[in-house]
Amino acid sequence: MKVFLKVWRQKNRNTPGTFKTYTSPELNENMSFLEMLDVVNEDLANNGEEPIAFDHDCREGICGTCSLVIDGKPHGPHRGVATCQTYMRSFKNGDEIVVEPFRAKAFPLIKDLVCDRKSFDRIQQVGGFITVRTGAAPDANSIPVPKENADLAMDAAQCIGCGACVAACKNASAMLFVAAKVSHLGLMPQGQPERYKRVKAMVTQMDEEGFGACTVTGSCEAVCPKEISLDFIARMNRDYAVALLKGDAKAATSGGAG
Amino acid sequence: MATLNSNIPSGPLDQKWEHHKFSTKLINPANKRKYKIIVVGAGLAGASASATLAELGYEVHNFVFHDSPRRAHSVAAQGGINAAKNYQNDGDSVHRLFYDTIKGGDFRAREANVHRLAEVSVNIIDQCAAQGVPFAREYGGLLDNRSFGGAQVSRTFYARGQTGQQLLLGAYSALNKMIGAGGVKSYTHSEMLDLVVVDGHAKGIIVRNLQTGEITRHNGDAVVLATGGYGNVYNLSTYARGANVTASWRAYKRGACFGNPCYTQIHPTCIPVSGDYQSKLTLMSESLRNDGRVWVPKRKEDCGKKPADIAEGDRDYYLERMYSAFGNLAPRDIASRAAKTVCDEGRGIGETGLGVYLDFSAAIARLGEDKVRERYGNLFSMYHEITNESAYQTPMRIYPAVHYTMGGLWVDYNLMSNVPGLFVLGEANFSDHGANRLGASALMQGLSDGYFVLPATISGYLATQNPGKRPATDNGSFKQAEENVQTLTKRMLGNKGKRTPDSFHKELGKLMWEYCGMARNQAGLEKGIKAIGALREEYWKNVSVLGEATDWNQSLERADRIGDFIELGELMCRDALMREESCGGHFREEYQYTPDDPETKQGLVNPGDVKRRDDQFAYVAGWEYAGAADKAPILNKEPLVYEEVKMSTRSYK
Structure with missing residues (x-):
């Protein structure tokens, strides 16, 4: 099979980009979408044209590095599948396929199809953790976790941090991403002491990064390669409201003695 | 010749680690913040080490080539992590995990390291559970286990089929906590391209910023490599596409010995x-x-x-x-x-x-x-x-x-290489799995090295270095190392070749699989060494790298890594040729059990099973760079001394 690609090419952030069209070499339907791009890139390189820059790493749907908006959909045609696990058998011989980067203010473009998602890390750095010093942990079985809670926490914890939720959202909101982390930790007994502080800090940082507001259209859930549920956003909103009502906890006058 | 002193503490096996922690020099809290430690990599080993060292008070700088520290390939480990908790009451113990691992490695790992790994395994599970890792649980809320290869007990903890992801996100959250607190400075899209050695000690690295192409110098009182394995030398593997040997290989070229490079897990x-x-x-x-x-x-x-x-x-x-x-x-x-x-x-x-x-x-x-x-x-x-x-x-x-490489940079009991100040963790070192790694042991080793071992041993080295006295980046060694990187980049971009880097990678992969794959023999390995040597020469004549040095350039990234893989492939073949025995994942066709061997007749093994030669090969091979890629490397040996268990025939019948 052969396909026609309409690909976004942009040298860097300061140079305007444009779509360019390429005809693929002969393909095999068992190739992954990224293997198809590999083949196209080898062809370009052999003809002296710089290959198309795209992000990828594990190629098994877990590292969250790959991105791409394929025919208008982040991660391509299938539900619950990342770009790297999309196979050419999902396309027909002669198809024209439009390939673009994830576009959002908080994900500035680096080159061609590669964008910068460090804003996600910064949100995690302000509260996406349970404060526990190495070596200070009690025996693992001393804190039982109801299986239902552990399973639900795992559903949220599966987020791969790819940013498709942001790319799909008309407001470029990061609510699903943030809600997944807040819910995962908030569902575990270990996560309770910092539960409300965490949600406030992460939401504040999310807003500062320039992500948009959530209007619950659900496009994030529809494209999430791990099918993370919109319910987690409701859960986060609840925690956030409680956190606002509670206000900032004031510590009793501390320390100094001795 | 390099000196490979394992520095294994004396005393009974099950007390070595405890005694060693006590006798290792400590650094007082006021001085800790004067030491700057460079950590390269943020997989399980790198992230856990960075977070823990920062908690202790050291100034940590962490470097990853990915866009985020959460992407390392530890994320892809599926099945689980071993720990000798014996929550199943099925006869497990620290000693059994130790023995299973030593035997699983076909008696080619260090006893003392493996015993420490088994001891620490229980703390890892506690640590991860406290971080909120959503392990699988039974209905009563306690942790569930399953079985993995090479064991007859159920000691594997898991989080569905995504255990590596959850453990990595746990370590990443610990790292984030310390980045947020200012204890760790995180550099992403930053690839280490050389190690800086000052007066024989590792004191810095040279880094390329992948977004801008800028080359920068970074100094530290110690350098920690947690840069993963090198299975992509075969081109086709279960590794992430970006996984590479470059950080380890550049350290090898600066004098660090490469241990058992031929031990590959298929x-x-x-x-x-x-x-x-x-x-x-x-x-x-x-x-x-x-x-x-x-x-x-x-x-x-x-x-x-x-x-x-x-x-x-x-x-x-x-x-x-x-x-x-x-x-x-x-x-x-x-x-x-x-x-x-x-x-x-x-x-x-x-x-x-x-x-x-x-x-x-x-x-x-x-x-x-x-x-x-x-x-x-x-x-x-x-x-x-x-x-x-x-x-x-x-x-x-x-x-x-x-799938995995048991070989890697040689380290002593403290996880320090033969270059003082250079520490190597996780899959990047050679240490704990011998000639074959058991399932669910890689996650255990990565986290053991990062959370518990290095933070306890690194003070022994730092105590010998004056606080606040690390060499500045205008030192001649930094200048020389940076020039080395600049020259290499210019050479690749200026090459008017005809072939893409990837075409060389494919060719290398085929040679490696053919001659240094699941079954190896003398004639094949000799052929492989020749063919890979020729490929190396062609590479530098005929590789074509498009794009610029001052820009995001994935062709240049790959060209750097593939050049190193080619040289590594040659070393792996040399190691496999030298090791005239079969052990674990290293199968030399010349050395296998036949129907006439007594062990076969006793029913311990099957004809065709691997046959070790303990009298001649009970040692770690530490290969030393000889100064040029076309010069034969120098073989150093660390004898494997077994005090507790007897090297015996590995039987799974």
Whole structure:
């Protein structure tokens, strides 16, 4: 099979980009979408044209590095599948396929199809953790976790941090991403002491990064390669409201003695 | 010649670590903040080490080539992590985990390191649970376990089929906590391209910013490499595409010895190769062998038939037949070689004949489809996406693929290489798995090294260095190392060659698989060394790298890494040629059990099983760079001294 690609090419952030069209070499339907791009890139390189820059790493749907908006959909045609696990058998011989980067203010473009998602890390750095010093942990079985809670926490914890939720959202909101982390930790007994502080800090940082507001259209859930549920956003909103009502906890006058 | 002193503490095996921690010098809290430690990599080992060192008060600078510290390939580990908790009350203990691991490694690992790993394993689970890692649980809320290869107890903790992801996100959250608190400075899209050695000590690195192409110098009181394994030397492997040997290789060229480079793990259950365009192979977790049965047709003639049309009596469940005590849970090296053997006999299945079945019909009949879905659902759907087949209805087709490298930079008991101040953690070092790694032990080792071992041992080295006195980056060694990187970049971009870097990688991969793969022999390895040497020469004449040095340039990234892989491939062949014995994943055809050997007659082994030669090869090979890629490297030896267990015939029958 052969396909026609309409690909976004942009040298860097300061140079305007444009779509360019390429005809693929002969393909095999068992190739992954990224293997198809590999083949196209080898062809370009052999003809002296710089290959198309795209992000990828594990190629098994877990590292969250790959991105791409394929025919208008982040991660391509299938539900619950990342770009790297999309196979050419999902396309027909002669198809024209439009390939673009994830576009959002908080994900500035680096080159061609590669964008910068460090804003996600910064949100995690302000509260996406349970404060526990190495070596200070009690025996693992001393804190039982109801299986239902552990399973639900795992559903949220599966987020791969790819940013498709942001790319799909008309407001470029990061609510699903943030809600997944807040819910995962908030569902575990270990996560309770910092539960409300965490949600406030992460939401504040999310807003500062320039992500948009959530209007619950659900496009994030529809494209999430791990099918993370919109319910987690409701859960986060609840925690956030409680956190606002509670206000900032004031510590009793501390320390100094001795 | 380098000196390879293992620095194993004296005293009884089960007290060595405790005593060593006590006798290692400490740094007082006020001085800790004067030491700056460079950590390269943020997989399980790098992230856990960075976070823990920062908690202790050191100034930590962490470097990753990824866009985020959460992407390292630890994320892809599926099945689980071992720990000697004995929550199942099935006879597990620290000593049993130690013994299983030593035996699993075919008696080619260090006793003291492995015992420490088993001791620390229990703390890892506590740590991860406290971080909120959502491990699988039983209905009472306590932790669940499953079994993995090479063990007869259930000691593997897991989070569905995504254990590596959850443990990595745990370590990443600890790292984030310390980045947020200012204890760690994080550099992303930053690739280490050289090690800076000042007066014989590792004191810095040279880094390329992948976004801007800028080359920068970074100094530190110690350098920690946690940069993973080098299985991508085979091109096709279960590694992430970006995984590479460059950081380790550049350190090797600065004097760090490379330990046992030929020890490669070929994982038995991967999705078979389907075509020449393929960029990677996908693993199907070993946990599947808890419930899946491996078989091929008894007769060649049946290979073309649909599996459902092959009667039960015409199937050869060869692992159950050959290794009845461990059956489908035989260790990885053994299960892989057995698959190769039946395929070599012409009984392989699938289009290429290089495949065997992994069949769940018995498990589905016993447990019901829902239970099987609960245990392995994500793996079955991954299999479906790749092959377009449902493993609920028809057996999976699997074949061995390169998965892990037990070899790596040589380190002593403190995880320090022979270059003082250079520490190496996780898969990047050679230390704990001998000649074969057991399943669910990689996660254990990465986290053990990062959370518990390095933070306790690094103070021993730092105490010998004056606080606040690390060399500045205008030192001559930094200048020389930076020039080295600039020259290499210019050379690649200026080369007017005709071939892409990837075309060399493919060619290298084929040579490595052919001559240094699952079965090796003298003639093949000699051929391999010659062919790879010729490929190296052609590379520098004929590689073509497009784009610019001052820009995001993925061709340049790859060209750097592939050049190093070619040189490494040659070293692996040399090591495999030198090691005239078979052990674990290193199978030299000349050294295998025959039907006439007493061990075969006693029923301990099967004909064709690996045969060690302890009298001549009970040592770690530490290869030292000789100053040029075309000069034969120098072999240094660290003898393996076993005080507690006896090196015996490895039997899984």
